[in-house]
Amino acid sequence: AVAALTVKDLAGERVLVTAGPTREEIDPVRYISNYSSGKMGYAIARAARRRGAEVTLVAGPTCLADPWGIETVRVTSAAEMYEAVLARLERSTVVIKAAAVADYRPKCKAPGKIKKTDAAMAVELEKNPDILREVGARKGARLVVGFAAETGELVANARKKLLDKQVDLMVANDVSQAGAGFHVDTNIAKFLYPDGRIEELPLMGKNELADLLLDRVTALRQTGAK
Numbered sequence: 031a032v033a034a035l036t037v038k039d040l041a042g043e044r045v046l047v048t049a050g051p052t053r054e055e056i057d058p059v060r061y062i063s064n065y066s067s068g069k070m071g072y073a074i075a076r077a078a079r080r081r082g083a084e085v086t087l088v089a090g091p092t093c094l095a096d097p098w099g100i101e102t103v104r105v106t107s108a109a110e111m112y113e114a115v116l117a118r119l120e121r122s123t124v125v126i127k128a129a130a131v132a133d134y135r136p137k138c139k140a141p142g143k144i145k146k147t148d149a150a151m152a153v154e155l156e157k158n159p160d161i162l163r164e165v166g167a168r169k170g171a172r173l174v175v176g177f178a179a180e181t182g183e184l185v186a187n188a189r190k191k192l193l194d195k196q197v198d199l200m201v202a203n204d205v206s207q208a209g210a211g212f213h214v215d216t217n218i219a220k221f222l223y224p225d226g227r228i229e230e231l232p233l234m235g236k237n238e239l240a241d242l243l244l245d246r247v248t249a250l251r252q253t254g255a256k
């Protein structure tokens with residue numbers, strides 16, 4: 031009943047959303063990852079679907095069930111997420127990159143469980159591809175939304191990422207703040223735009239933030255800005 035009352039303002043849009051962390055394997059039993067729960071990205075995917083969009087969700091390892099009515103592609107590593115996103119980029123009209131992609135991966139994955147010794151050990155890491163940067167570089171007529179997770183200098187850092195990665199809207203959040211970021215159901219975000227505009231938002235639920243973000247996406251698509 032609620033779905034029937036929703037304005038289908040995203041009808042005709044094909045929205046690609048990424049969510050969750052990635053996992054970079056060290057050996058068959060260990061990995062490097064981060065605290066992302068996937069809740070924000072899943073909330074965006076569900077809200078976009080409710081508002082009439084055709085949605086594809088590329089998700090890293092999360093505890094969340096595949097959302098109803100949404101093509102969900104499960105990946106593990108950043109390299110797999112990169113492949114999955116690039117393969118689906120062409121047909122998308124909006125890309126929203128809420129995933130917390132691991133910046134580095136172990137240079138070699140040990141084939142067997144690494145045994146401990148008395149010596150200290152180091153794992154050599156190499157850089158993962160930056161998916162959002164690649165999407166921004168191939169943007170075309172698409173609208174691209176990024177997320178920036180910061181623990182200080184929020185606006186300056188997020189603004190730099192917005193320009194570097196050529197995104198149209200950056201959702202900046204200070205993950206060191208209580209009520210924002212990982213695990214919790216709420217977020218405190220700022221929307222940053224390429225023209226320097228900043229919209230400061232109060233503490234709100236991730237579902238509410240998802241709808242507010244999609245309001246801005248719709249507006250940007252309709253003003254022909256994109």
Ligand code: CTP
Pocket residue numbers: 108127128129130131132133158159160161162163175176177178179180191
């Ligand atoms: N991102 C990505 N691929 C990566 C790293 C990040 O697509 N390899 C995307 C994230 O999904 C997010 C945005 O880039 O939308 C910003 O991620 P963030 O980790 O905040 O910024 P980085 O550019 O990785 O910089 P740093 O971690 O050094 O702050």
Ligand code: CA
Pocket residue numbers: 131132133
């Ligand atoms: Ca990063």
